[in-house]
Amino acid sequence: MYDYLIVGAGLFGAVFAYEARQRGKRCLVIDKREHAGGNVYTEHIEGINVHKYGAHIFHTNSKPIWDYVHQFAEFNRYTNAPLANYREELYNLPFNMNTFHQLWGVVRPEEAKQRIEEQRQAAGITDPQNLEEQAISLVGTDIYEKLIKGYTEKQWGRSARDLPAFIIKRLPVRFTYDNNYFNDQYQGIPKGGYNVIIDKMLEGIEVRLQVDFFEQREELVKSAKKMVFTGMIDQYYDYRYGVLEYRSLQFETKFLSWTGNYQGNAVVNYTDRQTPYTRVIEHKHFEFGTQAGTVITEEYPTEWKPGLEPYYPINDEKNNEIYKQYKALADQESDVIFGGRLGGYKYYDMHQVIAEALTAAGRELGK
Template sequence: MAKYDYLVVGAGLFGSIFAYEANKRGKKVLVIDKRDHVAGNIYTKEVEGINVHMYGAHIFHTSNKEVWNYIQQFAEFNRYTNSPIAYYKGQVYNLPFNMNTFSKLWPDVRTPKEAKAKIAAAIEEAGIKQPKNLEEQAISLGGKEIYEIFVKGYTQKQWGRPCSELPAFIIKRLPFRFTYDNNYFNDAYQGIPMGGYTQIIDKMLEDIEVRLNTDFLAHREELENIADKIVYTGMIDEFYNYQFGELEYRSLRFETEVLDEENYQGNAVVNYEEYEIPYTRIIEHKHFEFGTQPKTVITREYPATWHKGDEPYYAMNDDKNNSLYAKYKALSDQDGKVIFGGRLGMYKYFDMDDTIAVALDCVKKELQ
């Protein structure tokens, strides 16, 4: 007889929500994770009194009131507003593209009407009616200058391919805002949990058995039989031994250092647009919580080609990979024992609020 009702593979946001809700309903749950900590990619660790986002910047934002209310029970959020800066060839610009960006780029532009006219003229000059790739798509939306400064280098670093070889659909639109407002997200609710993200997962899992440094695939035979059902948040293709082939991912590499100064860049996130600078951004963690510590911690974020065994961060959701995922999804739909969840299990980019929404949806289907 199975010892547990559910084995949850992965102590990230999706797995922890499912485990918490199942435990609340009297189910016996075991959570395992191959890392030496809980919280997955939202893991934060205190360094020099600063909560460091160990796997890149995580800024919570949502317009889903149910999701916002749900996450509030585990932490108090501050009023952090994401207003990144873009660095390009010695100049700094505000993001998202707004009137502060346009007036810096074109000193003679002051009003929304002038900015719109400038962009419209640049689009007309480019004359691209049927964009065949990302480069042409971006130029058709904002003109060549905006593409060269803000899209080209950053995007090529991010995807590891020239923009002329990337599909047009990756950029459906460019977020132009004709107001002097640097707020990146339009969502009704945003902020950072005071004290970091790890506490949220610790609270979810406090009454649940957790085993860290435990790789499901390395102990598959033993672990598959100890629970009636498995919630799996790892890579779906790896779970099925790549039987239809490998899905593609992008990876990231982080370089974190402590600096003996109070304030390094004056902003939590600075994007580096030039292709020649190998990292895409520098994160200064203290600014997420308005820190005044004597030292600071910064992280350089480098996009990386994914190879088997590397940490997968982003699904490559082009047509080829999506049709391959559809085969694995069809296989998983016939599997009555395993539920796949999260970015890797569902092969999809999710923000944190999306992850919470799909986890709660899974809870409703499975546990109610």
Template sequence: MKADGVTEPRNLEEQAQLLIGKDIYEILIKGYTEKQWGRKCSELPAFIIKRLPVRFVHDNNYFNDRFQGIPIGGFNKLIDGLLEGVNVKLNTDFFDDRQHWEQIAEKVLYTGKLDEYYDYRFGKLEYRTVRFEEEIFDMPNYQGNAVMNFTDAEVPYTRIIEHKHFEMFGDDVYKCPKTVISKEYSAEWKDGMEPFYSVNNDKNMSLYQQYKVLADQEPNLIIGGHLAEYKYYDIAPIIEKVMSLPI
């Protein structure tokens, strides 16, 4: 069912109704999206919802990819292996000693916020962050799966992650008598918080373009990733992008 009279969606609300109709939009999308972004669906750009696959078959995967999964042992193990023998400095903010890093590097691959790189000279970009509230329960199984989304506006968190289900399946879940869950509360990003999602509305996109013009003029600077490019990336596309970088 298409939303009445809408052919060219102007915002997320119109786009969602065009894709899945008013009823499913109101049950599944509206409350969750407004919690996630802290903005009304009618004030969010249409393209955000376009990355959600809509299928009319019994396939409950989020992605359409043929091969899906997470690395055995988790991402830390994978990253440790990839970085073996590489000189890595952790807990080091680029801006604490920017001059030093720029002097020793032929090229800088910058994955932080682009507005910060230029000292916010045109103004600050907006981001969303997530506050995680962890709980440990004396029970082997809390919700029966890794991710439960709460789509109604009344529940203050967007989803609950039960971590053991990423690694343990079937009866193995019950071999461990406890379980850890994280509730995810979406919030507006402020200084000192970790920026998780760019807010790609018209205002922020035109501000970002001003910074991008500056970055394009620097031959020794490569900007990459969801912060420096101010766009949402899933993990696979950002890895693909890194592999094709002109370094």
């Protein structure tokens, strides 16, 4: 008999399992994939650590979280500074003075502010009702048309006019020459990839891979006193109140032997509507690699359906109402802890998942 059955070997499950083992608890961790690590898993290809499920850059303002992950791995000094490619025109991200100079030739912050204000006033938007109106009210029409509209509509598979305004509200806009995408104090990539962290967290814990919880549910539930569930909460309850919607991603990864430097940057976003993928990731740049070849991944957003991986919860009014009903059921459970993106139907960055898992572990196991 295990103390905890942990469904999902991603960050939430791995952190909880590690904390439980530190307190002398016996855990069984299962995952339907052939590897642990969830979406932070890195695959080793031609000497390069490839972020198999999209770019993952660790960043946080929390020193306790930063210190916590450092007990499992050493981090490098990588700073996220993506580029935007709009029909072969290149712009710095996030939106900052470099971007404004590239767009308009302005060199001083007041000139950039004036351009944006003129475009805001011309648009006449006083109470933004959707993503398009919110974006224009934040950065004006030029930036919206070139750097937001196409990318966002590809990402979500919907017109920007049909998307809620809150998606774009945390958009970084700076009037300094600063290409660092995140405002967080701490940032980097674990040396050797995220597998180093996951492997150390799960060391000494029984892990079974390629195990589908729903195919062996009755047997697995009986094997433990309590369960930590990080899968889809609607699936757990057999879709009683309906199916929650997600956006998914498809990845096309290629090894290029003919060049050691394909695009000169780890992440380049393609913001025009015609290019089918949203971004190209060149993985070696995350760890300042000097290998002779390189590995790139094109990222294609798609509507989620059973059989695909669910990545981004669609937190619109309809889906949030459905989730509330599932959350009410989850709150009544005494022996099941729900967590992570799928268990909580919420998009989390890595540091947020770790914080949530530590909170859950502290509440369950004691500090």
